[in-house]
Amino acid sequence: MKTEIATYFWLAFGNLATTAFTVLPADPRHYNRGVAPLRSAVAEESGAAAATTTTTTTDDASSENEVNENIPTNLPSECGMDYVPLATMLATGQLAEADQITRDALIEISGARAKGRDFVYFTDVKNIPNTDLATIERLWYQFSGGKFGYSVQKRKWKQAKGDFEVFCRKIGWNTKDGEVERKKRWFGASEFIYDVKKAPEGHLPLTSALRGTSLLKSLLNHPVWDNEDWKQEP
Numbered sequence: 001m002k003t004e005i006a007t008y009f010w011l012a013f014g015n016l017a018t019t020a021f022t023v024l025p026a027d028p029r030h031y032n033r034g035v036a037p038l039r040s041a042v043a044e045e046s047g048a049a050a051a052t053t054t055t056t057t058t059d060d061a062s063s064e065n066e067v068n069e070n071i072p073t074n075l076p077s078e079c080g081m082d083y084v085p086l087a088t089m090l091a092t093g094q095l096a097e098a099d100q101i102t103r104d105a106l107i108e109i110s111g112a113r114a115k116g117r118d119f120v121y122f123t124d125v126k127n128i129p130n131t132d133l134a135t136i137e138r139l140w141y142q143f144s145g146g147k148f149g150y151s152v153q154k155r156k157w158k159q160a161k162g163d164f165e166v167f168c169r170k171i172g173w174n175t176k177d178g179e180v181e182r183k184k185r186w187f188g189a190s191e192f193i194y195d196v197k198k199a200p201e202g203h204l205p206l207t208s209a210l211r212g213t214s215l216l217k218s219l220l221n222h223p224v225w226d227n228e229d230w231k232q233e234p
Contacts, residue, residue: 076134077135081105086136095196102136109128136150137151143196148196153202164216
């Protein structure tokens with residue numbers, strides 16, 4: 001029975017178990033004298049834990065405030081689109097979520113959703129307002145340090161001279177199984193790299209090429225890239 005109690009005390013209070021079972025003597029007259037050090041030890045442990053919790057909470061709150069201060073809120077849209085969620089995901093490094101939000105936004109601002117579709121045809125791209133695509137691009141560009149975005153992909157596309165395979169190699173959309181080169185898997189367990197430090201330039205955002213490269217080409221040839229006005233903050 002004593003062993004069971006000792007084991008329980010150890011699991012519940014850690015190092016205090018030793019104090020509890022060595023300080024308390026068998027003579028009941030000494031119990032209060034023995035309990036005092038135990039209470040003192042508990043109080044010290046509790047105080048230390050409280051101080052650590054307070055410090056951790058304060059640090060977390062401080063970090064959260066810093067992140068919130070870095071999230072822009074003046075994000076223009078001609079379609080009434082709210083880009084704060086995209087900004088938040090990018091600011092906090094949640095790139096997979098940001099990538100999905102970007103695709104969802106394109107479906108919305110291209111008018112595809114209004115037509116009852118949950119994907120964008122290349123013919124829909126012309127309906128995307130410059131303002132909205134510029135807002136999306138500034139966010140990707142800003143929070144990746146100029147490493148991600150459609151404008152970066154456009155530059156890589158030019159370097160590849162419009163060759164899709166060369167382009168995919170440049171931005172890391174290809175991988176190898178032994179000697180066999182293939183496109184990275186997107187669905188299921190994604191093989192793409194959602195890390196600014198590890199991914200190649202132009203790796204994100206992703207654009208599906210299941211229906212061919214027309215959609216990607218249309219996005220990279222959008223008139224918003226005709227000049228660098230998209231870089232100007234509103």
